Amino acid sequence: MSSPRQQHWENVYSTRQADEVSWFQDDPTLSLDLIARSGISANAPIIDIGGGASVLIDRLLDAGHSALTVLDISHVGLTVAQKRLGDHAGRxxxxxxxxxxxxxxxxxxxxxxxxxxxxxxxxxxxxAAYVRALDRGLRPGGFVILAPFSLTGPERCSGLLVRRYSAAMLQAELGADYALVNQQPQTHLTPAGNRQDFIWCLFRKSAT
Incomplete structure (x- = not known):
């Protein structure tokens, strides 16, 4: 039995094209820049949380990354990405x-x-459940890129309330085992022409 949260996102992906959703990016430049800034190797394992139909995974494959995982609550969203990648989806x-x-x-x-x-x-x-999954799944010395709405971002998205953040608020959620490496604001222009303010933060997990 699917949860209300899953049903919501399955409906979003079932009723709108991938390039119509508000978070669509044709070119995930900032994600790629921060991944590069981490200095990880091309064979280091990366997971994209909520990747859905995002083209980030395409760009990472193009850049030579070979150990990629995408997690999303929506089967439909993942299927969109798999169909787009074709034979490369098996990688x-x-x-x-x-x-x-x-x-x-x-x-x-x-x-x-x-x-x-x-x-x-x-x-x-x-x-708290999210951070538990992060703590378990991320190896010591690993990196986290979090990009939620900033304090000047929207209060709602896709019909849902959201929680807006500063870098300090994200730090408090993650705890002392994570050190802030870099932060950058970004204003994202949605396909509908609306502006959404994000805060991008790169953290590194303690090596011990």
Whole structure:
């Protein structure tokens, strides 16, 4: 039985084209820049949380990354990406799962990327579950890229309330084991022409 959260996102992807959703990016430049800034190797395992139909995975494959995983709550969203990639989809691990209910392999990933998932977790229990999954799945010394709406961003997205952040607020959610490496504001222009302010943060997990 699917949860209301999953049903919501399946409906979003079933009723709108991938390039019509508000978070669509034709060129995920900032994601790629921060991944490069981390200095991880091309064979280091990366997971994109909430990747859905995003083209980030295409760009990472093009750049030579070979250990890629995409997790999304929506089967439909993942299917869009798989069809777009064609034969190359087999080079990616696909996980249809709510990240707050996910139990990842221990220390499986060198980099955890999340653009526009964390801000939907308005309940403290969901955020705590997310951080537990992150703590388990990210290896010591690994990197986290979080990009939620900033304090000047929208209060709602895709019909849902969101929680807006500063870098300090994200730091507080992650805790002392994560050190802020870089932060950058970004104003995203949606396909409908609306402006959405994000805060991009790169953290590094303690090596011990």
């Amino acid at each position: 990616v691990t696909w996980i249809a799962q709510d990240v707050t209910a996910w139990h990842p392999p221990q220390d499986a990933f060198a980099l955890w990327h999340d653009r526009a998932v964390f801000h939907f977790l308005v309940e403290a229990a969901d955020r």
